[in-house]
Structures are given as C-alpha cells and as structure tokens.
Amino acid sequence: MPLRNICITYAVLQLFSVVTFFSFYGNRENYYHISSQIRGNSPDEAFKWLKREDGLQNQKFRDPLAKLCLHDDLRDQMCPILFMGNNDIANGIDRKHTNLSYQCRISELIKDCSKLIRAHEYHAKPVSQAERDFPLAFAIKMHRDPEQAEQLLRAIYRPHNVYCIYVDGKSSTIIHDIMRKIARCFSNIFVIEERLKVIYGSYAHMQSDLQCMRVLMKSGQKWKYYINLTGQEFPLKTNLEIVEILKSMNGANDIESYTIPIFLKWRHEKHFYTSSINIVETSDKKQPFRFNMEISKGSAYGAYSRKFVDFILTDGFANEFINWLNDTYSPEESVWATLNTLPWAPGGYEYEIRHRYGNFLSRATIWEDDKSRCHGLYVRGVCTFGIGDLPWLINRPNLFANKFNVHMDRVVMDCLEDLNRNRTNNPDIYSLNWFYYRNLPHAKLYAERDVSKYYSDKNMMLLKEEWMKKQTRGDGTKSSRRSKSDDRFSLPGSSMNMYTVRA
Template identity: 35%
Template sequence: MMLKRKLSFRVYCLVVMIVLSTFLPLLKLHLRIDINSVTSKVLLEGKHDSRKHDDEQFLFQFSDLQRPRSIQISCPLLFAGNATEQKRAMSVKWQQRSQQNNTDQSQSINCTLLKKNYITSPLTREEQNFPIAYSMLVFKDFVQVERLLRAIYRPQNFYCIHIDIKSDNKFRQKLLQIAKCFENVFVTRKSVDVRWGTLTVLEPELLCMEELWNYSTWKYFINLTGQEFPLRTNAELVKILKLYNGTNDVSGTIRRANKQRWANAGGDPPAGIIPGKGSVHITVNRHFVDYVLHNQTARDFLDWCGKTWVPDETFFASLNHNPHLGIQGSADGFVEPYIMNSRFKNWGNLHCAGKVVRQICIFGVGDLPVLSRRYELFANKFYWDFQPVTLDCMEELLYNRTRDDYHNKRTFDAAVYKNLSFLKH
C-alpha cells in the first residue's frame, strides 16, 4: 500500500513537471507580449522615456499612402524623367479630380478619420525637442491647403492659418473644422483683405506672429502660402535649423532693389535703417519675431514701409540686413548675392516644364526630377488645377522619405547646409 502511494506521488510529480515545462514558456511569452504592448502604447503617447538621446524614436506605424486615382501613375518613373510616364501623367486632368474636391469641401469632417492620414507622433526625440512655428496664408483650394498642412503636421509644432477675407465661406468653414481637430492648429481671429503691393500682404504674417508668440517652446518661424510644398522632411528641417544655430534666412539685396517703390515714403527710414529688397518668405528665430512684434523701431519702420509700394519685400529684408539694430541671428549687412535656402522658386533661371504665370514657374510633372534633387526647405509654387499628379508625387516622395528617415534608411548630408553663404555672414 505504501509502495503504491509512493508511485502515485512520483507519477503526480512527473505529470506536474511535464505540464510546467510545456506551458510555462507560453505563459512567459504571453506576459512578455502584454508588457511590450503596454510599453509600445506608452512610448507612442510620449509618456515613457528611459533614454534621453536625440535619436530615440517613438513607436509609429507607417501605413501605405492611399490615393484615389483613375489612372495608375508611377511616381518613381516620373522622378526619373521617363517621357512615356510623363505623357500618361499629363493626361490626368483637374476635371477628373474636381468631383472629389467638391465632395471633400461639402462634407463635414470626422476628426478621428482625418487624423488617420496625419503623422500624430513626434517620431523622434530630436524632433520633439525642436518645435517649429508656421504661418499659412491661404485663399482657396481647400484640398491643396489641407494636403500642405498634412505634409508638415507634427504634434509638437504650431500652425497659424490666415484665411483671406475674400475667401469662400465653405472654404473658411472647412478649415475651421480642421483646426478644431488639433490643439496646435488655429485660425486667426481677424481676417485681412490681402491686396498685392500693399501692407495687407504683411498684416496676416504679423497676426500669426502675435498668436504664435503665446506658445513659448518653438525655436523657428517659417511662413508659407497655400501653394507651396515641403522639399524636406520634418526630421531634416530640424537638423538644418539646428545647423543654422539661430541664424535667420531672410534674403536681401540693394543692387536689385526697386528704389522707386520708396518714393512716397515721405523721408528716410527711421533709426538709420538702410532699406533693401528681399522675399517675404522667411525662416527666422524667436528673437527676430520678438523684435518685429515688440520693438518700437520695428513699429516705426513698419509705418514707413506702409507708405511704400510692395512693402512685404522691404520690411523683413531690411530688418535682417541692418546689423546695428542688434537683432539676434541677423546678417552683417547686405551680402551680394544672397542665396536663400527657405524657398526654391524658378524665376526663369531654369527650364520650366510646367507653365509660367507672372514670371514664375508653376511646377508640372516634368519638373519632378529637378524638385527631387533640390536642397531648399520648400518649393513655390504649385496649382491644384494644373497637372495634379505633380502634387501627388511630391506627397508620395515626402512620405517615403519621412518613413525612411524614421527607419534609418537615409543619411542626412549636412555639408550643403554648413556651407550656405548666409551662415558665414
């Protein structure tokens, strides 16, 4: 009897050992999966951080870029300059897309569905720690404007949208709906009737600067219009702006200045400012924005510019190229020629494969090979109703580069930016 009990006990122990050896690894695996899933969720929300390195990444899943298109077009072939594919791409007309455009503008926006098409993660610690502020001056073409916002959006950045007072009410309401979906996107409370050649071109920029100033974390300010598109990923922008190290990118020239525009100013500019000409498109640090908003000399100079013709090409350029004003990051006077990195524009110095409107190239599918090789931050300009595949492929290129940056499949070439002439003056 005693022997039977001992044998039963040994059999029992043997069975227990077999069960444990079989199911314990599965239990451990289950627990490990649960722990990893929780950790992934916390990292994605940016609330878990055991490392402080700039190259630390937040977990993010890049889905396939979806785009409705009646004709399947190969963007890689277009970027390679394939003539056959260019002809096929040019056959896709705006009229084929207009129904989608009208539908998008008439329907109400579901924020949850909208955000699925946005990158709602900082992606890297370096990007999270270097927020950028944007102004967007827009007038029409909701689909194009929303595509630009989607291309540059990150949760750590800030976006101010100014809608021209002449804009269609449906366009305005649609953008107001977009802004309500994001805490860091807002529309200016005041709208200006923007008229070329007058101070009204500058006023929306100043309105956005005022509202963006309330957010203390951003490092640089970049102003955009609705007809531009990024050439660099957000990760690249951050690396480039860190190389700027506080320097402002504001073009300026005296040689090519249209001095007759200042004839009605009623005297010389205040504070010994030497006026010059430059682009309204700028990339500037917080100190520059602070000076524009809060310095009396800047206010006096704005009043002087308001009496001139095309003041937007005088105001920012002159402030940045008069070093005696003491604006941090400004240039040591007017350096000729000034090579601006903020924008790539084709004023006729290169072949325009699209079309020329008011002396500037409207990019088309034939310009894609050039656009893919440019080193500037943004390209200007694109028309939604002209060869729409151009913007399709630009969006695809930026998305793929962003994904490849995230997966460390691309290398950042800092040399071209370290050697920018305005960083040396």
C-alpha cells in the same frame, strides 16, 4: 539564485538564439535583397524599389480609410518613373482631376474629425525625440483652393508644432469656414478671424504675417523657428530633415536680403493708399525714414528664429520702421530683409543672401530669367511646376518649393507627398547635402558665433546703442554687403549659380 533557475534561464536564452538564427537564415535572401537594393542607390532609385510590394513602404499597414483616400496604385507605379525624368507615361493621364470617392472629399471629411485625421494620416507619421525637442511654427497664407492648402497642411503637420492659417479677406466665407472646421479638429492649429483684404502690393501682406506671429507667440509652445508659407507651396524635406537643417543654422535666420536696386526705390518715395481693388500711388512725396539706414529687398517668405520674431514684435525701432512702411509699395519685400541687417537683430547678418546666388535656403523657385527650365507654366514670371520639374525638385537642397496649382497639375504634388511620406517612414535611407548647408554664408557665420553670449540682453543693448550713436554723429549705416560678382560656382545637379566655398 538556485542552480535550477540558472539552468532554465540559460536554456531559454539558447532557444531564443536558435530561433533567431533560423528565422534570419530562412529569410536571408530577403535581408540581403533589401540591403543590396538600398545601399549605394540614389534617392529616386531607392524610392522606386521601396514602393514595390516587397519594399519597406508596405501599404497594408495603412488605415483602410487612408488607403482609400490617399493610396493610388497608378501613382505608386508612375511617380518613381517621373522622378527619373521619364514623362512619356504621363501623356494619357489627367493631371487636373482625381478620382476621389465621395467620402474622401474635404467637404465630407471635415464633418467628422476622426475621419479627417485617419483619412489624411495626421497622426500616423513617426516623430523622433529630436523633432519634439525642436518644435516649429508655420503660417499659411491662402486665398483659394482649400483642398490644396490642406494637402500642404497635412504634409507639414506634427502634433508638437503650431500652425496659423490666414485666409485672405477677399476670399469667400466658404473657404474660411472649411479651414476653420479643419482647425477645430486640432489644438495646435489657429485660424485668424480678423482678416484683411490682401491687395497685391499693399501693407496687408506684412500685417497678415504680424497677426500670425502674435498668435503663434501666445500659443504656449516654445517653438524654435517661424516659417511662413503660401497655400501654393509644398515641402521638399520632411519635418525631421527641416529640423536637422535649421538646428545646423545655430539661430541664424534664412532671409533673402540684398541692396534694393535703384529702379525700385520709387516704392518708398511716394505715399500709397489701398483702395478696394488695388494699391494707388499718390503725388505726395514721402519723407525718408528718420534714421539714415539702407533699405534692403528680398522675399516675403523665409525661416525666422524665435528671438527674431520676438524682436519684430517688441523692439521699438522695429515697430517704428514697420509703421513707416505701411504706406509704401510691397512693404513685405523690404521689412524682414531690412530688419535682418540691424546689428542687434537676433539671427541677423549683412551677407547678401538671394535666390540668384543659390544661397537662399528656404525656397526653390524658378523665375523666368533663371537658367533652370520650367516644365510647367510661367505665371507672373514664376514657374508653376509640372511633372517635368520633378527631377529638379527632388534634387534641390531647399526646404520648400514655390509654386504649385492643383488645377494645372496635381500629380506633381501627389508624387512629392508620396516621396515625403516614404522619407518620413524610412529616414535612414536618405542623406542630406551637408556640404551645401554648412557652407551657406549665414550658416558659417553662426557656426563660429557663441549665440548665447552674442545675443544676450546686455550685448544686444550695447550693439543698439553703438548703432544709435553712429546715427547721432551722422556716420550713416550702409551695410557692408559681400560682393558676389566673381564669387560663384555651380551646384551639382543644378544650373543655378552659387557662391564660392572658401577653405
């Protein structure tokens, strides 16, 4: 290279260095201010500072339509204070309604896909390579309030994930049509057309999940986990955080599962049928399942590995058990919880995972007999969250919270959505409670397991054959549940009992 070119290159580099230095020097107070405000702060304090006009979360970079439909100056000022537990400012605020302009209503936005996508920032969220390498599948079962379900959908939406929406057959065609019009704007959202009437306690709850599982398995996306939700839930973690947490599970399912209490065994002792309005118990005694296995109970919702979903849909034994459950009461509370305990079920385990012990990762819920106090309203024994629950919610390690009602308190969801957006745009500011995640019983089990070898087709066949041989010999298959009676501790920031972490 000629000496002249070398000199020019050197001069340009020196000039760039000088400009960079004076740029930093001139704005040194801002840089120091940002660093000092963020470093060492709690999540709610960092969030409060970032929402200021000079914070990283700068509203001027948002699409004008998004600013009109989602941005609310009052919410910006109010949410950080509510996160810290000061509810006095909310006394004069209408929590049930929003002052949306006409063009921001969902009924108007669905008329133009580009407006819907821009207004609700479907494509505005940053997506990391880690997220693209770990796609997720979501199912949303809903029966009311399409605006609330859409708020959940936009919070969890990423272009590389896949989504199934199941609208209860009892719901109006208007609700179904709204969700169909939303889905037509995206190639990765599917709305079930053949809908069942989901009667409380009937087999339709279980069948609706199976329908979504089949659709999502055929979507063409090689997703890693299936997460089923209701339209009244909301995420407590960003998509990236959910990915990081589920990756740490190393293929383990997160399914609530424990021995069914004696007082609930009636659910499987009689035949039930579904009428047009409810489920009816008959006097006909139901024959036990032909295999001597222990039926478990748990939540109908969780996080299921792809291999486990494939097992549910293709394994002959699993399908036989599902068919046997069809005429029982609330089969959705037994089907996943029981199948998860089988030795050849991918991602399965015999640990007793349950809300009461604080080791059910998927959901943050407050039941009426929990120690945690509900600041909203109990409906059928479950807390419908209000703004007073925000400090509790933002400190939970769980992935999602259940449940919310936009007609009772929409502010609580709006604040969580705002926090979720801030965490998505500034992922380095917030840290996860890895002590909790890595010490979950099922996470610890799978951290020590070579999943590729353990769940090879050959080993799965051997485990199944061994289980079947025990059945033939009449040995029985009672699960060796881990005792929890004196094995708990309190999670910091919570009143919920937890399992003891062993060294």
